[in-house]
Amino acid sequence: MRTVRRAILATLVFAVLLIAALLGYAVLRGRPQDLPWTRLDLSQPIGMFTGRKLAGLTDDYAECRVLLRAAGVRYTQLPAVTGSDPQCGYADGVRFAAGGSRGIAYSPANLGTSCPVAAALSLWEWDVVQPAAQKHFGQQVVQVEHLGSYSCRRMYGRSAGDWSEHATADAVDIAAFRLADGTRISVVKDWGEGAEKAGFLREVRTGACKLFSTVLSPDYNEAHRDHLHLDEAKRGEMGWRACR
Numbered sequence: 001m002r003t004v005r006r007a008i009l010a011t012l013v014f015a016v017l018l019i020a021a022l023l024g025y026a027v028l029r030g031r032p033q034d035l036p037w038t039r040l041d042l043s044q045p046i047g048m049f050t051g052r053k054l055a056g057l058t059d060d061y062a063e064c065r066v067l068l069r070a071a072g073v074r075y076t077q078l079p080a081v082t083g084s085d086p087q088c089g090y091a092d093g094v095r096f097a098a099g100g101s102r103g104i105a106y107s108p109a110n111l112g113t114s115c116p117v118a119a120a121l122s123l124w125e126w127d128v129v130q131p132a133a134q135k136h137f138g139q140q141v142v143q144v145e146h147l148g149s150y151s152c153r154r155m156y157g158r159s160a161g162d163w164s165e166h167a168t169a170d171a172v173d174i175a176a177f178r179l180a181d182g183t184r185i186s187v188v189k190d191w192g193e194g195a196e197k198a199g200f201l202r203e204v205r206t207g208a209c210k211l212f213s214t215v216l217s218p219d220y221n222e223a224h225r226d227h228l229h230l231d232e233a234k235r236g237e238m239g240w241r242a243c244r
Contacts, residue, residue, distance in 0.1 A: 042071035042119060046127050051211050054123075055236035057116040058170070061092040064115035068094070073122050078112050081150065083167065088152035090169040094118050104129075105143045107178075113149040114169040116232040120211040121172065124230075128207030129177070136200040139180045147173035147227055156223060165214070171231035177204075188226035191218045204228075209243035212236070220244035 033047025040053040078093030095112040150169040165171035190197035213236025216229040
């Protein structure tokens, strides 16, 4: 009995010390997103728990829309979609308005995704993509090319197995970026080529891992040789996250 009490006490002490360490770390850095209990704020720098908070928005569509508006993201709310299979469809879709994410355009235009993906994309553009473009090329990205979001299908288009996050619009595939001077940076052409372009692509891939539940690139497998798969799977709120 005494051993059990000591174990419980040690666990409580560890929990208190961990909380104190997290609080001190966040205070010293001045970054509330380093704390798990603070409200997500898209205007704040990316913190330790930003990605998990974004994944948590899957269950709070109203809060997600409030956060987008507060951050100045212009969007339209999409009607609910019912798929041909019960596993497909969504009720939390939004579509970026022209220049909705502070100036970056999407091609094809009018990209629609689940709200949590839109929120994560916005932070990714502001805090990862644009700084990386300035670092490697001294200019901004003006357009992001994508391969779509919603698609009622299983993973890899198989006839059986787990359903893709695309089936609920909780994923988007990014194919290329276009700079202000017209330069195009393509995942399929530039991932293994020139140092600056390849470095940029790897930097935006790794930065996405702080925001999305799953990030898959050409480093993962041949199926992703031409795009970056970014998704906000609900398991990312408390469970495992993937960055390849």
